[in-house]
Amino acid sequence: MFSRQLILLFLTLVLAACESLVTDIDQSKLPQVDSKLVVQCFISPQSTRTNVVVTESIPLFAEPDYLKGGVIRNAIVKLSDGAKEVVVPFDTASQLYSIDKSLFTISAGKTYSLSVTDGVRSVKATCTVPANEIRAATYEIDSSYSGPITNRDTSLTVKMTWYDIAQETNYYRVRASIDLEYSVPDGTTPENFKEKRIRNRFNFNWDDTIGRNDFRNDVNLDGASFNSPIGRVNLPVGTSYDFGNGNSFYIYPKSKIVSVTMEIYNADEHYFKYHRSLQTRGDSDNPFIEPSLIYTNIDGGLGCFASYNSGQVIYRPK
Amino acid sequence: MRLTFTAFLFLFHIISFAQDRVTISGFVREQGSQEQLPGVNVYINNTPYGAVTNTYGFYSLTVPATDSATVSFSFVGYEKQERRVTLRRDMELNIFLPTITQLEEVVVSARKQEDYVSRTVQMSKVEIPIQQLKKIPAFFGEKDVLRILQLMPGVQKGTEGQTGLYVRGGGPDQNLIVLDDAVVYNANHLFGFFSIFNSDALRSVELTKGGFPARYGGRLSSVLEMNMKEGSKDKLHGEGGIGLISSRLTLEGPISKGKSSFLISGRRTYIDVLAAPLIARQQRGEDSQVKPGYYFYDLNAKMNYDLGSKDKLYISGYFGRDKFHANEKSSTSETRAGLEWGNATATIRWNHVLNQKLFVNTSFIFSNFKFGVSSYSKELNSDGSLDDEFSLEYDSRIRDLGVKTDFDFYPSSKHSVRFGGQATFHKFVPSALAIAGTFIDNPIERSVKPVYSLETGLYIEDTWQALDALKINAGIRMSTFQTDVKTYVRPEPRLAAALRLAENLSFKASYARMNQYVHLLSNTGLGLPTDLWVPTTARVAPQQSEQLAVGFAKDLDRPALTITLEGYYKKMSNILNYKEGSSFLSINGENANELSWEDNVTSGKGWSYGGEFLVQKKTGRFSGWVGYTLSWTYWKFPELNFGKTFFPRYDRRHDLSVVGIYELGKRVTLSATWVYGTGNALTLPVSSYRAATDNFTTRPNGDGKPVVSWFGPRVSEYGQKNSYRAEPFHRMDIAVQFRKKKKRHERTWEFGVYNAYNRRNPFFYNIEEDIVIMPNVTPATPVATYKLKRYSLFPVLPYFSYNFKF
Numbered sequence A: 001m002f003s004r005q006l007i008l009l010f011l012t013l014v015l016a017a018c019e020s021l022v023t024d025i026d027q028s029k030l031p032q033v034d035s036k037l038v039v040q041c042f043i044s045p046q047s048t049r050t051n052v053v054v055t056e057s058i059p060l061f062a063e064p065d066y067l068k069g070g071v072i073r074n075a076i077v078k079l080s081d082g083a084k085e086v087v088v089p090f091d092t093a094s095q096l097y098s099i100d101k102s103l104f105t106i107s108a109g110k111t112y113s114l115s116v117t118d119g120v121r122s123v124k125a126t127c128t129v130p131a132n133e134i135r136a137a138t139y140e141i142d143s144s145y146s147g148p149i150t151n152r153d154t155s156l157t158v159k160m161t162w163y164d165i166a167q168e169t170n171y172y173r174v175r176a177s178i179d180l181e182y183s184v185p186d187g188t189t190p191e192n193f194k195e196k197r198i199r200n201r202f203n204f205n206w207d208d209t210i211g212r213n214d215f216r217n218d219v220n221l222d223g224a225s226f227n228s229p230i231g232r233v234n235l236p237v238g239t240s241y242d243f244g245n246g247n248s249f250y251i252y253p254k255s256k257i258v259s260v261t262m263e264i265y266n267a268d269e270h271y272f273k274y275h276r277s278l279q280t281r282g283d284s285d286n287p288f289i290e291p292s293l294i295y296t297n298i299d300g301g302l303g304c305f306a307s308y309n310s311g312q313v314i315y316r317p318k
Numbered sequence B: 001m002r003l004t005f006t007a008f009l010f011l012f013h014i015i016s017f018a019q020d021r022v023t024i025s026g027f028v029r030e031q032g033s034q035e036q037l038p039g040v041n042v043y044i045n046n047t048p049y050g051a052v053t054n055t056y057g058f059y060s061l062t063v064p065a066t067d068s069a070t071v072s073f074s075f076v077g078y079e080k081q082e083r084r085v086t087l088r089r090d091m092e093l094n095i096f097l098p099t100i101t102q103l104e105e106v107v108v109s110a111r112k113q114e115d116y117v118s119r120t121v122q123m124s125k126v127e128i129p130i131q132q133l134k135k136i137p138a139f140f141g142e143k144d145v146l147r148i149l150q151l152m153p154g155v156q157k158g159t160e161g162q163t164g165l166y167v168r169g170g171g172p173d174q175n176l177i178v179l180d181d182a183v184v185y186n187a188n189h190l191f192g193f194f195s196i197f198n199s200d201a202l203r204s205v206e207l208t209k210g211g212f213p214a215r216y217g218g219r220l221s222s223v224l225e226m227n228m229k230e231g232s233k234d235k236l237h238g239e240g241g242i243g244l245i246s247s248r249l250t251l252e253g254p255i256s257k258g259k260s261s262f263l264i265s266g267r268r269t270y271i272d273v274l275a276a277p278l279i280a281r282q283q284r285g286e287d288s289q290v291k292p293g294y295y296f297y298d299l300n301a302k303m304n305y306d307l308g309s310k311d312k313l314y315i316s317g318y319f320g321r322d323k324f325h326a327n328e329k330s331s332t333s334e335t336r337a338g339l340e341w342g343n344a345t346a347t348i349r350w351n352h353v354l355n356q357k358l359f360v361n362t363s364f365i366f367s368n369f370k371f372g373v374s375s376y377s378k379e380l381n382s383d384g385s386l387d388d389e390f391s392l393e394y395d396s397r398i399r400d401l402g403v404k405t406d407f408d409f410y411p412s413s414k415h416s417v418r419f420g421g422q423a424t425f426h427k428f429v430p431s432a433l434a435i436a437g438t439f440i441d442n443p444i445e446r447s448v449k450p451v452y453s454l455e456t457g458l459y460i461e462d463t464w465q466a467l468d469a470l471k472i473n474a475g476i477r478m479s480t481f482q483t484d485v486k487t488y489v490r491p492e493p494r495l496a497a498a499l500r501l502a503e504n505l506s507f508k509a510s511y512a513r514m515n516q517y518v519h520l521l522s523n524t525g526l527g528l529p530t531d532l533w534v535p536t537t538a539r540v541a542p543q544q545s546e547q548l549a550v551g552f553a554k555d556l557d558r559p560a561l562t563i564t565l566e567g568y569y570k571k572m573s574n575i576l577n578y579k580e581g582s583s584f585l586s587i588n589g590e591n592a593n594e595l596s597w598e599d600n601v602t603s604g605k606g607w608s609y610g611g612e613f614l615v616q617k618k619t620g621r622f623s624g625w626v627g628y629t630l631s632w633t634y635w636k637f638p639e640l641n642f643g644k645t646f647f648p649r650y651d652r653r654h655d656l657s658v659v660g661i662y663e664l665g666k667r668v669t670l671s672a673t674w675v676y677g678t679g680n681a682l683t684l685p686v687s688s689y690r691a692a693t694d695n696f697t698t699r700p701n702g703d704g705k706p707v708v709s710w711f712g713p714r715v716s717e718y719g720q721k722n723s724y725r726a727e728p729f730h731r732m733d734i735a736v737q738f739r740k741k742k743k744r745h746e747r748t749w750e751f752g753v754y755n756a757y758n759r760r761n762p763f764f765y766n767i768e769e770d771i772v773i774m775p776n777v778t779p780a781t782p783v784a785t786y787k788l789k790r791y792s793l794f795p796v797l798p799y800f801s802y803n804f805k806f
Helices: A002-016 A269-279 B002-017 B102-107 B145-149 B271-282 B590-594
Strands: A022-024 A037-043 A049-056 A076-080 A085-088 A096-100 A111-117 A122-128 A138-146 A153-163 A171-186 A194-203 A215-217 A225-227 A231-234 A239-242 A248-251 A256-267 A302-315 B021-030 B041-044 B050-052 B058-064 B066-074 B081-087 B095-097 B125-127 B175-179 B202-208 B222-228 B237-242 B246-256 B260-269 B289-306 B311-329 B333-355 B358-380 B386-412 B415-437 B444-447 B451-467 B470-482 B487-502 B505-516 B518-521 B532-535 B543-555 B562-578 B601-617 B622-636 B654-663 B668-677 B687-690 B697-700 B706-709 B714-717 B729-741 B746-754 B764-773 B782-791 B797-805
Touching: A037 A111, A037 A122, A049 A076, A049 A111, A049 B687, A085 A096, A111 A302, A122 A302, A138 A302, A153 A171, A153 A256, A171 A231, A171 A248, A171 A269, A215 A269, A256 A269, A269 A302, B021 B081, B021 B386, B041 B058, B050 B058, B058 B066, B058 B386, B081 B095, B145 B202, B271 B289, B386 B532, B415 B532, B518 B562
Parallel strands: A037 A302, B021 B095, B175 B222
Antiparallel strands: A022 B782, A037 A049, A049 A096, A076 A085, A076 A111, A111 A122, A138 A153, A153 A225, A153 A231, A171 A194, A171 A215, A171 A256, A239 A248, A256 A302, B021 B058, B041 B050, B041 B066, B066 B081, B125 B202, B202 B222, B237 B246, B237 B797, B246 B260, B260 B289, B289 B311, B311 B333, B333 B358, B358 B386, B386 B415, B415 B444, B415 B451, B451 B470, B470 B487, B487 B505, B505 B543, B518 B532, B543 B562, B562 B601, B601 B622, B622 B654, B654 B668, B668 B729, B687 B714, B697 B706, B729 B746, B746 B797, B764 B782
16 A cells, blocks of 8 residues: 555665665575465355365475475365265366265255375364355345446446344355356358357456455344445446458347346355455565465365355346 | 542541641752753751652652751752751742753762662653763764663664654553653654654653553553753753754743743754755656655744742643655656645643642643645546546544643652643544545545544542651542543552662562553554554443563662662553554445444454563763563454464564763763664465465366366465564664864764664565576476565664754
8 A cells, every 4th residue: 555655665765775785584594384285175055066176385485396386186085074974086177176966965054074185294174064044135236337437337236135143153255146148249250250149157246345345244243234245247348340341340248137146155254264364365565564364274284164054046137 | 539538538637647847848940041850859868858859840848847957959960959947837948950060970970869769669660861862872863762762671662763662562552652741642753763852852751661650541551751841041042953864953042031931943854855866866767757755844842931939831832744745757647645744732831839738730732643645646648638547635633632730749748649630632533535536436535524532530649658668659540531422431540669678779569550542553563654543432442451560679879870670561451453454544446435444453462571670870971771671472362363372573582772871081972872682573474375265166168068167366374473583683873972162152073873883684574586497397397486585774874963052
């Protein structure tokens, strides 16, 4: 922010004449750590698959090793609900460990444990799926016209309200997506150029909001009514094509909303803390600001094993 | 109410006992200037009866009637005065103390009475003699009281060069800084490299670190009380200096001789002027020209009137501003950024001697701190038409209006009672923001409504010589803070005791509870003006601390040394900090209008303990001190470091200061300081990894089969918060002063070196990434390597200054 520019400017003034005031710290005086397994897995009764990402961390001050840091393919990933344990297989296409709902069910209120080992390193974590599902009590879908002066867009906005579940600590995340039908150009020559209707799913974006967040908790607000921030998705814009010789086409997207899915996640603490810590990490390149730590609940490693219970409301225009 | 009643009964009881006694009272002043002298020891020779003059030079001593007694008045730097008196009836005795001339000061080696720390009940207190301050080497020759205080045990500096005081594990915001009864909110010039206090205008500087008497309240960690000089009553005097980065001038003199006087003191920097050619040279030939500029100035003024022997009136004020601006202009863009901050204070004080035993001072106080940022930028298209325009105005203000009445009551030689009250109306405008521009949907006009609150304190304290060997100061302060919806009432008990174990050796113990109702939010750890002052509200509770301190004080006669050893334990609750990742100005997008600073803060607790050792020699040809502090400070915030205990950045295990001043002759003074401190506790990344978020997306791959993909930013693993220790800090400064008396004035040349052995102390660390090609690997594979770089601020810096006095 402003203070940083200020400091940098001031430092430039001071440091300009004296380069030698910058010194490399000897490698031996720096903290040395081992590479750790990094595991991310978010489970919910509503998901069709359970996916597990397994990677590893790269120590910063060690000898560089280009083989480090990628996806770990040979790990044994086990998921258990206390009674049943499954080994989650690796899927080479997506580079994930993934299992279908039909082979391992996630149920509300149950506690799950996850263990990952690559033969050398082993980590484990547990989480409990929140028992209650919550849906938006009201919602508001609107359109707005905004953006930089030279490039205005039509966007769709969404807002939701819901009631907190009283007498328990809750963490929420709001999400929304839109299924849209619209036109895109098809063809590469003036002869075969035509308009094509396609369907796609877009996620609403909550990132440009502060104060209210798409991640909320009910500290001091038990049982209260919550408002979501404004979610926004930009609708496709028209494109023009000019093949020369007067062969120009303009494709209007003619967007048609198929459905808008609004979800409220009743998430566990790990889910909330992990995502919030990623969101607030922000300004960490400022040497004067205390960096924010990234949350982890992986015993012996890094990453997050968390759960949520999602309640959906789907709006379909008539 | 019942408490007040009991207190009055108690006072009445004392008065009624004091019948066969007489009271001697009066003012002690400096001969010549007639400046009133606080802290002068007044005692009856060969008796245990003694008193000390108050801030206004007033004393009162009630003793058994006697036909002949000798009253002595003594104070460091002044000739001792004795008066033979007959004490049969109450009497008034005003005294003028002549200053010891330079020559004699060198020769004098006898110990003065008042210097015996073992005889006072107050512990954990540091006084800076202004004369000594002027002889100690200084950063760029700018003598700064806060920097000298940093050389005392229990008081630590933050980052190199900064004047912020960290007292016994507390932050710079937890110091009550009072200039002539007015609270100063931001004591920094130039991002904390200089304090706003011009030592030429100061008469006394006292820092209390613990064992706070009940008359003080409002901050957790320390009270720094400064009083401005009154202004000489005999003739016009002046003092000034020309340094490398600033010049200053002080004038004082009578308005109407013997009745009233004035003092005016000013200072301004000129680094902006000096740096301008350098900056221009650096940018020669570049399209974009940046013109930064910076200066600060301050003004102190004071007037006082003698309204007869019983009344005095003082009017004093301080006004200071820092201005920073940077303008950048190129053929297609223009940026103007400005930053301005400053304090203004004004105090009207009225002293009244009600009777020989009762002295009252009433002050009307105004204090104001303002900080503003303005920024404007404009981008032009290549044809010169306007592309983008953006403007931002931000400001933050705090304004206090207060009234304060303090009574000094001397019922008998065994009791010295103070009581009084204070009320301050605060007006806070934590942040007012206005943004307009072509790429903003709606102009943001966010003026947080001013927050009004009332802070009050009522106190009574008694310094009581309970036994010959036991002196007690007991008191209570009732502090209240009223916001629009909630009123906090907090009693603050205070107790201090000194037990004389042997001649000039005493054991002291104290307990104090403190509350702080205004908070400073800082996310830089530097003394930036962007730090935001905010009040206690219904949601944000006051900060509270409890401190227990014990110690020994020993005075030696030959050599004349004072040795103190103290240990303390301090517990702090509801201390405030920004949440991780928050800052004073976070403006992105449309919900900015709804953001309140209360959403950005988190409260936690802290505790600190340690030991402090000080050997000090205030007089003689060789003077100075050695101070050592061993301490631990811990913080625990539910929302920081995931609720685990951690060391705050300025937790400092060892801190050592050595200060020496040697008078080589009557014209030459040598001085040196050496400081050592454990490195700051920092958070350093140790590894990096990809942090996948729960945003898995399903897209068809080439074969039309849906494939799940994930995305995650690369983030750092830090280990525990603040678990990396920066390298220790140490530095030596030396100076030599040459004084010469000229016909009409005395001049002093000072030559000094800051950081004499060019130690590269860490100012901050930064991690730099470097991409290298892996050796012996085909095909060529780039890989990132990381280096930790230490940035130092000040290499060896010689300086000189010219000072004069008439």
